[in-house]
Amino acid sequence: DQQVKQNSPSLSVQEGRISILNCDYTNSMFDYFLWYKKYPAEGPTFLISISSIKDKNEDGRFTVFLNKSAKHLSLHIVPSQPGDSAVYFCAAGSNTGKLIFGQGTTLQVKP
């Protein structure tokens, strides 16, 4: 039972354009959501988060949108840069303390 799903295994965009990564979840008890970025041979690093009481959070080039009725969140990267090429994981958590991750989306930004 995959509670957090990233249905696109990969995404390729041109440098300077927008990258949109999507994530769906099934458990309505999740009350916070995060995005992590992972380079090869390294552990994931925290990128941006959003609480369930908000529908948008912005940090520089990165914006996360949350649609609670659709149980969907997305990460927008504008403008995309070659250094953004990595695997992006969305994750969801609740008051249990567990953080559940999606399968990841590999983003390639072409120069």
Next chain:
Amino acid sequence: NAGVTQTPKFRILKIGQSMTLQCTQDMNHNYMYWYRQDPGMGLKLIYYSVGAGITDKGEVPNGYNVSRSTTEDFPLRLELAAPSQTSVYFCASSYARGRGDSPLHFGNGTRLTVT
């Protein structure tokens, strides 16, 4: 500041052998986690701990054991290694629940192969 340190980086085990994956953090974090990453499957939570002496199962705990005798250390034990345990293992820690104001800090992983 070392953050989260995992040892070893790589290991090859024969079926039925046992080993302990070590994880230590120097950030005085209360919460610690073990995840495994399989190709195309994302990160699966194995066990987690909310403080010394307290552990709980995650999504895929079978075949593993953990202990948390100190705040700093959270070792993961494989008793009878099986090929299905071939994976990359990540340890992580956070000050509180892994929300945006207390995100998880990950180690660089241990790549384990069981043959």
